[in-house]
Amino acid sequence: MENCFHCGDECRNTVISHHGKSFCCHGCKTVFDILNDNNLSYYYDLERAPGMSPIEQEGKFEFLKNEEIVTKLLEFNEQGTQVVSLLIPSIHCSSCIWVLENLNKLNSAIKTAQVNFPKKTVRITFSSKSLTLQNLAILLSRIGYEPYISLDDITENKSHIDRSLIYKLGVAGFAFGNIMFLSFPEYFEVNEFWLEKFKHIFRWLIFAFAVPVAVYSGRDYFISAYKGLRSKILNIDVPIAIGISVLFIRSTIEIVMNWGTGFFDSMVGLVFFLLLGKFFQQKTYAFLSFERDYKSYFPIAVTRLTRNKDKSTLETSKTEEQVQVYKLVKGDRILIRNSELLPVDSILIKGTALIDYSFVTGEAEPVTKKSGDQLFAGGHQQAGSIEVEVLKPIEQSYLTQLWSNEIFSKNKQSVFESLTDNISKRFTISLLSIAIIATTIWLFIDIPIALNVFTAVLIVACPCAIALAAPFTLGNLLRIFGRYKLYIKDSSIIEQLTHIDTVVFDKTGTLTTNTKNTITYEGISLNKEEQSLLTSTLRASNHPLSRSLYDILDKNNIQTLDDFKEDIGQGITGVINNRSIKVGAYGFVDSKQEKTNKQTHKRTAVHISTNNKYKGCYVFYNEYRNGVKTVFDQLKTSKKIVILSGDNDGEKEHLSKLLPKNTTLLFNQKPEDKLNYIKQQQKKGRNVLMIGDGLNDAGALAQSNVGISISENINVFSPACDGILDASKFQDIPKFLSLSQKGTQIIKYAFIFSLFYNLIGLAFALTGNLAPVIAAILMPLSSISIVVFTTIATYLSGKQLHKPTYK
Template structure:
């Protein structure tokens, strides 16, 4: 016999059989086997292999088949355009010698497992430093080492794992419009069509009380209802089942679990009645539940989107900038900055937009952006990215990109270098809503047991209505919508909060620490006298040096000299500034120093005199500027109002105690006041206050010498007045003109907590009343399905009206 060749095993031959892909979960007629799992395509199998190789298969533990399907064959040339310099310049938001940063819009992002995978990209590809997601905006922010990987490889990785980013080089600054979820509308449409037709076909059953003379018609109507119910159950209601199943996999009963169970019970009972011939079923109730729940959820999402839109576009920081128009300095807001504007950035100020250096010595600190605090020298013509901090003297820049406020916001919220446990206390929302669903299941089960003994016919109506009418989502929505609306009112009144958790921290505050200079006093107005002697040329030297600094006292001296002596500015080199002490630099070859008495002369700072700024030229002390501060309007009334509310007030100042008597007329003699405080002294004082656990400290400072204290406090508010001095250590930025509203802001935060609690009471009362009727089988599942979204609408309306009234009562 001739030898029989061994059968040739074909590699990865698809087996024709219905199956679910292990990665994306889609049903496919042909599947590819691998590692004891099946996959719908090579793309899904590749992504699984990639995750397994990097020890990231616990991704699949977060939810069942959480992955996005990798559609089509991946082309390695598809993203070759990302190797061009033009594409890199338009997409990369920051680049230095070690790293590049880029942000992408990912429309495929849909669940917690997506977030987990996207924030673990560094474990998959070498060179990726970190990645962070913004689920609400469906964006990912990635930092990578461009010496180990490239922009193209990063995008290729995202495409490989199913998250191909939306890239538009034509208008890279344009905001990506949120894609409309047409699938949601399709599901509502299918449910609405089927519900209306099931209701119409059920009219004979309603009007005849179930006694239809023509048996053929009766069976026809019943089976037509069953056919119409199938797309509602398997298509329109699918999201409820998927969400509930994912929650169970994570051993958690989410808010969709009772809804899914109610739909399943109603549908199963109805199918049983139809097939056994014992009844017409409850298809009308089941389809009505799905329709009204989908419609209610659409309303909730639509309302939340409107709040998000308002937050994105109206909560701009009140950061001031200095524009240069025909060589003249013109104060302006950051929102007015446009491409090709010329701006002046002083020592300690933040660069608000990507710009090119025109004049000056740039010593750039990118710690706000990258976490690296080593200063970088920049030469004329070089690009400086937004978020950089100038450490040297003033520099002149040409803006090449419009200001991207969302980018600055992102840095403020997410920069790892400044991350700590601040505002990390659990919300008071947490313990109340955690076990709601478990209690609801218990009540429904007890009702089912009771009616199974008393009257089995009432089991299905009672259990179904109980599971549906109770509304856990209204509990969760109350805090979200309350704080969302409050953020809007805070922003309208000049207080810009980092996030909603700051509101709860504000509500807990009982100690308030004020900085004096630039916080309680005007940064642009004061009474100034010079004790000593300066020639016109020397005044120009002092003016030139003071012009480089952003400290409030330096700015006051600059304005005073400009008004009275009309000096000419000279170039300043080797400018340095020591926080809390003074500044120095070379002007026309002369070393000029400005600062405290101890900084200039080495002698101890004097007590009992006005604020002093001493001057030395080439080591020769020329005298000092005596500065009589002018206090902001409303400070006296603000202090009295805060004391009446029971807040413990404290005052810290880097100046001497010359104005102690005047300050005591505001604060009283019992208020702790410390003078000649260095930045470290202020930080240590806040730390000491917090050693008492009951103390919740609010610190208000100008953000220059107070960065450490702002960060150390429970809530740090940086005061802004026509300057881009900005610290990521702050939790909020307050327009200096609105300082007198501080009491109203704190009261509004407490009112927000009251509104949340009131909305919970309303929601719980609604649930008790609804459950009371439901467990007695006096509430049909259809009516319950209508009442549930109505309760959510009621909560949203209540908290919106309540927070609006609370704001108006406080003059906000």
């Protein structure tokens, strides 16, 4: 009987021959034609018979014509772009992932598709102008990946927790404890009458405890090994599955033949400690994921507006307070300033909203919104300050998914992942070769011992420690970095830091502190109305100089602007009751006059004109962060240092005194100039770390190998960067780079440590002296020791962050 080329099922009723291949139904043939016609036949090269037979049910997705239902399912719906996450139960192999992430080749309206294999979900971004959600669901069903849509789960916000690992660990732990207890008489060779009388009962009880461990607790390793072998890949689970199989079969034979207890204690111990390591690893990443979503990358605070009523005057006033984003609840009123990111889904209450959703959709054209319109998280306000009402808390809004969106993904592949795969491949081949050679030699010496040697070699050499070295080390470093206020987006970024040879700094807001500028005013004094207009206009801007100036001015009589405009790199304009003010560069505020004093252009100043009449300027004298010179001195020994500043070169002389010789200083750099400079350095083969303030450096941060944003004003968030460093920890930058280097060394030492244990176990196995108690000790000891070693080593290495960088 032939099998279907697409789904692998037996062609029982009919056999449909098509292009020299057999199919069990017209559905499978249709899917083959769809994939073949769209040049997606590589789908069948990844796995043999990878597909699922599609089951068509007419009208099954009619409910998706209801706009209310569609709105509840969509995560994002703006500018003709919709984003939806769908549960696909039939995802089961690498071919499934590949074809789902290439859906754009089946329909050009689909922009991106990202598969979460453990959760069996696919997150799809598509054009709503060319494709409806209903047609998307039908397309998925036609190729055998019918989505499972449950409105109850969405409306009730139920969370499905996969507790299978806990159950498997519980079964393995219960069996491990009981088998060890029942094996004590065998370990200590007790020959009293009760052992002889009850040993058969004990052995069969041990067998009964071992069966569910092999069949249930250890099945994931067999499935992974099978899929790897089917794809001609020797993954790390292949030798583990071989070891479990040999242990179980050998031990079962010994009990049936009444030769002894076997190695059931070792087998169950192996599975138990493997699952225990996986459990702790899962817990670690769950913790890191939680930090990533809420605390690490945006410990953002927003300005919440609270209404207060004065009983004596019966007037209502608004007070501003800074609250952490994840404390926002539905109904809160918050203030969003110009260029700030909308952190939650909300409704516009007051002000002019011009929202740039380019971080979400890739479309740079902003969208105008009026009072009462819904605003989605992830958009940038581009037209002054607005007042909005929170619709959803942060954990339910679109912003929580921005960091995993492929718009910001650089596809950075960790070297250690490929290193682990290469080691596991060589390990498996070496292990099998040693077992076969040793067995062959012992066959000429002692046949019974030959069997023991073969099984012992496969039993004792546990490769799981190798697989755990990199993720545990980098995961621990991720938490240590976060503890010292460097919040890294992903553990692979730490590996990228080890290859950095060029460090690029922005100046304003990065090398300098926005909170310690010395500011003096020169010019005609401003009256109270002009002061109020100035303060109200500055409040709507997020430029570092605007924020510094706003912080020192009187906050009385702040009003909502009638109009606001910001010319990037030039200045801002505010209007209240037909009174206007311009704040910014001299040429911007007073273009009619010529200023001959060159010193005015060489210093950092904010000029002011009211109703087109020049009034004066606030002059800023930068104060550099504590430890700047020490940071440069430590980096110069191994890194190239570059300063890219958008400001003028007024402080070039002073800055040069802090910098090492031959440092590159470039001033008057526009955002695109910074990005292009980094791109040129990368073409020369350099690995660039960009450190900026996250405002005008988004492009450079995204282009660099690693982009870190210095955060002093936590209202501002740039999703283009790979990490956010608290400004108070600027002086620790060399230590973070050094700790990343030590992380790679720890991983290498862990590999050597694991190899050392395997060699000891092999020495016992090859000489035919592997007793059950020795196997029971050595097998799990390797994995436990690696976890302990990486944890202690990273902890001790992280203690260098305690020490002060400068005096």
